[in-house]
Amino acid sequence: MSAARPRLLYVTDLAYPARGRRYCDEDIGLTARLRDSFDLALCHPRDAAALMTGFDAVVVRNSGPVLHHREAYEEFRERAAALGTRVYNPPHGRGDMAGKQYLLDLTAEGRPVIPTVDRPEDLPLLPAAELYAVKPKAGADSIGLRFVPYAELAELAGLAADGGLLVQPRVDFAYEVSFYFVDDDLQYALYAPDPGRRWVLEPYEPTPADLDFARGFIDWNTLDHGIQRVDACRTRGGALLLVELEDLNPYLSLDRVPDEVRERFAARLTRSLHAFLEA
Template sequence: MVNALSGAPRTSVLFVTDLAYQARGRRYCDEDVFLTSRLREAFDVALCHPKDAAALLDGFDAVVVRNSGPVLYYPEAYAAFRNRAREVGARVYNSLDGGGDMAGKQYLVDLTRAGCPVIPTVDRVADLGLLPGAAEYVVKPKLGADSAGLRFVREAELAGAFADGGDGEGALLVQPRIGFRYEVSFYFVDQDFQYALYAPDPERRWVLEPYTASGADLDFARRFVAWNSLSRGIQRVDACRTAGGGLLLVELEDLNPYLSLDLLPTGVRDAFVARMITAVRELTA
């Protein structure tokens, strides 16, 4: 389509989302309906399901991957999309080089070994002794999402958890179940901080409120954004505030982080949208 004022062709964007995916405490469809309505002010936008993305991406200037659901539910289609995007040199946002959740949760093990402020995480029986003592431990798949396959076990059950999981060592993660005061998330676009939200009640993860990040908070979050290999895209750094007052990384979401845009003040939401439009324009420049 041509811009009626300038006569220049408008950038076309394939927006990948699963509007029907049911997520606990989140409305993927509402967020992406809103976001695409705003992106249409700057681009020609078409929506598609993640299973259709590989077949359609050739016809667009850019591909934006948003609330497309956990890829563990369509691994073959996701692999086909990544392979096709690389084959044709597609401009994908987020870029496909992220080292956080985009590549699974091995990064939690790697960051633990590096001594970073992260919930201690191991993936081998031989390393269980590296974990601090706890009343219970969390066992979950390394390629999991949305708490799929997550369970709690006691220390005596830890070694057997790998065998019980069926996939053996390397496929499961073990963490101590720690007490914390609240969870907080920091949202970035292309390494630029946008806003923060937190869940005051640890039992209600997605009941969020605006959070005023301190300088120390932002230093913490930026450390992981800088560590990540993601060239371009939206990242959400999830952390928990421990009883001692420090922050520990819970998750580095760099594939399709839910943004909770409906909870933001209008000015903050508008600024985020404007920054994202700029990012997509830069991607296709």
């Protein structure tokens, strides 16, 4: 790290048309706060590999689904590894940054996750449901998601051939809830009381059991530094099931929290980045 103020390259796609979210507003606000402690420049994910030299770290934030710029992302990771450039979040996460394999691994471990399979011979292991969610293992942001009855599952192209699709029962849930962490510290939680409006979020006060649930996945992921979002659904029976462990570029919905929570988050992120650079 340089002797002067740390220099950060902040990767974001300000123009990405995310449904129900405004990447540009969130990252403009957060970078304005981070500039109190860092020299900072923003760039598009396609430019990160070419621009990363001269910075103490690269912070990957609202960069959009990797599948839209897969080659640029792989070039970025390879170049960062070759140059020894620090990347935040660190690229060894076991959640979404490594694909959806973790849903299969967690299912096999018996963790509280929506049951997930990727082979026709494992379909009988899924609980009965009226419909089943089918999505690409390399997908994101609900791209390619569809719901089909059980009778159509084995006929889907790609499932039998190479395990390129994931299958889950469609869960009848009361609401979705997200837990937002910096390092291993919970910052806040939000939930969507209307299951049909995923990004219309309200503050949520987690119970001790909720915290144990979320922290279990943070501990499983073994990231010492970084921003993580644990997404879950509350079943009609009251249980929480993991939907997604987002550890690459989780949208933070900072516009949905009070000013003091937003400030606390920015301060905690600043401390995390300093500790990451000094490690």
